[in-house]
Amino acid sequence: MSTILECKDLCKSYGSKTALHNVNLAIESGHIIGLLGPNGSGKTTLIKLINGLLTPSSGQLYINQNPVGVESKKIVSYLPDHTYLESNLRVRDVFSYFCDFYEDFEEQRAYDMLAKLNINPSDRLKTMSKGTKEKVQLILVMSRRAKLYVLDEPIAGVDPAARDYILNTILSNYDEEATILISTHLISDIENILDQVIFIRQGQICLSSSVDAIRQEQGKSVDALFREVFRC
Amino acid sequence: MPWNLTSDRPIFIQIMDIISLDIISGKYSPGEKLPSVRDLAQEASVNPNTMQKALSELERTGLVFSQRTSGRFITEDVQMIEDLKSQKAKEKIKEFLENMEKLGVNHEETIALVTQTLKGEQ
Numbered sequence: 174m175s176t177i178l179e180c181k182d183l184c185k186s187y188g189s190k191t192a193l194h195n196v197n198l199a200i201e202s203g204h205i206i207g208l209l210g211p212n213g214s215g216k217t218t219l220i221k222l223i224n225g226l227l228t229p230s231s232g233q234l235y236i237n238q239n240p241v242g243v244e245s246k247k248i249v250s251y252l253p254d255h256t257y258l259e260s261n262l263r264v265r266d267v268f269s270y271f272c273d274f275y276e277d278f279e280e281q282r283a284y285d286m287l288a289k290l291n292i293n294p295s296d297r298l299k300t301m302s303k304g305t306k307e308k309v310q311l312i313l314v315m316s317r318r319a320k321l322y323v324l325d326e327p328i329a330g331v332d333p334a335a336r337d338y339i340l341n342t343i344l345s346n347y348d349e350e351a352t353i354l355i356s357t358h359l360i361s362d363i364e365n366i367l368d369q370v371i372f373i374r375q376g377q378i379c380l381s382s383s384v385d386a387i388r389q390e391q392g393k394s395v396d397a398l399f400r401e402v403f404r405c
Numbered sequence: 406m407p408w409n410l411t412s413d414r415p416i417f418i419q420i421m422d423i424i425s426l427d428i429i430s431g432k433y434s435p436g437e438k439l440p441s442v443r444d445l446a447q448e449a450s451v452n453p454n455t456m457q458k459a460l461s462e463l464e465r466t467g468l469v470f471s472q473r474t475s476g477r478f479i480t481e482d483v484q485m486i487e488d489l490k491s492q493k494a495k496e497k498i499k500e501f502l503e504n505m506e507k508l509g510v511n512h513e514e515t516i517a518l519v520t521q522t523l524k525g526e527q
Contacts, residue, residue: 341447
């Protein structure tokens with residue numbers, strides 16, 4: 174077990190608004206971790222910092238002991254909350270684009286998953302529904318042999334049956350050394366596949382614990398605890 | 406089909422219960438090899454680490470044992486499985502009796518009702 178992600182006094186503000194404040198976090202490899210918090214709590218900000226889309230206002234962030242940069246991007250597979258793919262492209266083209274871009278992209282696996290979900294590789298992204306587009310994105314992300322997967326709201330737009338398939342895809346496509354960080358509001362749907370959770374509130378980590386410890390100590394599910402902690 | 410897990414108890418304990426029940430009911434026979442952690446985790450739709458923990462705990466109870474290179478197996482100790490079976494059965498009966506008491510049915514009446522129901526089934 175090694176530390177795949179480490180934050181030291183990480184701060185990020187947008188002008189006068191503080192999005193993250195003194196976040197200290199160390200994540201060991203080999204876990205599936207839920208990053209949970211209400212709207213505007215700083216989940217996406219943290220995720221964007223991990224992927225180098227934002228730079229910290231202060232503090233440090235290390236991925237596999239390296240600062241964010243080319244080396245970290247090689248081992249981090251990121252599912253953003255908004256698509257960045259050109260909507261005129263066909264799925265097939267996007268796959269070959271990913272092949273060029275990432276050394277660890279396994280095209281065959283991507284095609285296998287595509288077939289399982291009955292998506293035609295010749296379809297253009299712009300002709301697809303929101304849910305189907307999300308599936309394609311997730312296939313792209315999970316077809317990489319990365320060390321850290323960062324999934325920002327991976328199941329929000331898909332139907333419950335596809336949700337089960339996607340969770341199974343996540344479970345079957347990561348190897349034991351890899352780490353998955355999932356941010357979501359749909360806690361009860363993914364609770365069983367998580368082994369750790371991080372609660373984030375107003376830019377600060379307010380709880381970091383294992384799912385079974387929460388159930389054992391509190392006698393309730395993570396979903397129920399979340400509703401209690403973040404009651405409006 | 407994910408396993409039916411409730412939200413109030415630790416997941417690994419529920420997994421232990423389900424696998425124990427599978428052993429008692431004969432879904433797995435004594436000495437049989439268990440599927441891999443990965444396969445079981447996927448079948449149950451749970452985190453592989455959680456499945457691993459449940460199996461390690463089952464190992465501590467002696468109900469399963471692992472062989473370093475070839476995987477995990479159900480115990481060959483038939484007596485142990487029988488003991489567990491009667492223990493679980495007693496728990497269920499106790500629960501049933503408590504529920505009957507809640508309905509205001511005393512033990513004699515319960516026995517009479519059970520006998521009557523069994524006869525009706527035949």
